[in-house]
Amino acid sequence: ERVKPVLFINKVDRLVNELQLTDEERIELQDELIEGQKQLNQLVVQGQKHVGTARLKEQEAGIASFRETTKAALGDIKNAVQNVTVTAGAMFAVFVMGLKSSAQVYAEFESKMVAFKAITHANSEELGQFKQAADDLAEFGKSGQEIASVGVELAKAGLSADEVTASLRTMTVASVATQEDLQLTANTIDSVRTAFGLTVAEVERVSNGLVLAANESKIGIADLAESHKYLDSTAKSMNQSLETSNAMLVLLGNAGIKASMAGNGLQNTLLRLANADVRKGLESIGVSVAN
Numbered sequence: 001e002r003v004k005p006v007l008f009i010n011k012v013d014r015l016v017n018e019l020q021l022t023d024e025e026r027i028e029l030q031d032e033l034i035e036g037q038k039q040l041n042q043l044v045v046q047g048q049k050h051v052g053t054a055r056l057k058e059q060e061a062g063i064a065s066f067r068e069t070t071k072a073a074l075g076d077i078k079n080a081v082q083n084v085t086v087t088a089g090a091m092f093a094v095f096v097m098g099l100k101s102s103a104q105v106y107a108e109f110e111s112k113m114v115a116f117k118a119i120t121h122a123n124s125e126e127l128g129q130f131k132q133a134a135d136d137l138a139e140f141g142k143s144g145q146e147i148a149s150v151g152v153e154l155a156k157a158g159l160s161a162d163e164v165t166a167s168l169r170t171m172t173v174a175s176v177a178t179q180e181d182l183q184l185t186a187n188t189i190d191s192v193r194t195a196f197g198l199t200v201a202e203v204e205r206v207s208n209g210l211v212l213a214a215n216e217s218k219i220g221i222a223d224l225a226e227s228h229k230y231l232d233s234t235a236k237s238m239n240q241s242l243e244t245s246n247a248m249l250v251l252l253g254n255a256g257i258k259a260s261m262a263g264n265g266l267q268n269t270l271l272r273l274a275n276a277d278v279r280k281g282l283e284s285i286g287v288s289v290a291n
Contacts, residue, residue: 105143105145109144112148112149113127113131116148116155119155119156120155120161121161122161126161126162129162129165130151130161133147133169134147134148134168136169137169137172140172140176141176142175147168147172147182150183151165153183154186157190159190159200163200166200167189170189170203170204171185171189171203174189177211178210178211178221180221181221184221184222184225185210187225188210188221188224189210191228192206192232195228195233195236196235196242198242209243210246213249213250218253218254219249219259223258226260226263227258227259227266228245228249228263229260229263230263231266231267231270234270234271235270240270245266249262249263252266
C-alpha cells in the first residue's frame, strides 16, 4: 500500500493510544482500511486507463484531423504554386510576346524611316521633323508605323520630305473624320489633288471636299477614290471644279450610283457634252453647255 513504516507505526500508535482498540478490533479495522485502499487504488487505475484511452482516442482523432488538414493545406499550397506557376508562365509569355511585338513594330518603323529618307533624300532635320509629326499624330489613335507607311507612299508619289510632313495632319484628320483607313484616305486625297493640278498647299481644300462628300451622302472614301479615278482627267479638261465634281458624285451616290459606275457615267456625260453636235442641239433649246 506504499505506506512508509514510520507512517504506519504512527498510525498504529494512534489506534492504540487515541481509539484504544483491542487487538481484534485493530486488526479488523486495519483489514477494512487495507481493503478500502485496494478498491480505491483499483478505481484510480481504472480511471487512469479510461482517461488514457479517451486521451489516446482524442489524440488519434486529432492526429487524423491534423493529417487531413495538413493534406488539404498541402493540396491548396500545391494548387496555389501551380496556379502561380501557370500565371507567372502566362505573364512571362505575354511579356515576351509584348517585347517581341514592340521590337517588331520598332524595327518596321525604322525600316520605313530608312525608306522615306532614301526616297526623299531628306536631311537629318527634315527626317527629325517627319518623326516628330508621326509622334504628334498619336493623339488621333494612329501608330507611328501607320504614319510612316503613309509618308513613304506619299514620297513615292513625288512629294518632298517637307511636303509630306506638311500634309500628314490634314490627311490624318480626314481619316478620323470619315472613319476610313489612313493609307486609303491619304492616297485618295493626293491622287485627286494631282488629277486636278492642285498644289500641296491646297491639300486641305481637297481633304475638306472629300470629307464633306463622304459624310453627307451614302458614299465613302473608297467610292470617291474609284469615281475620281475615272472622272478627274475629263472634268479638269472641261474646266469642271473639284467641288462641282464632288457634288455630282454625291447626287449620284444618293441615287445608288457610285464608285466606278458613277465615275464612268459622269465621264461619258461630259465627253458627250463636249461634242459639237450635242452642244448645238442643246443651245437650240436654250441650254448653254459653257455656263
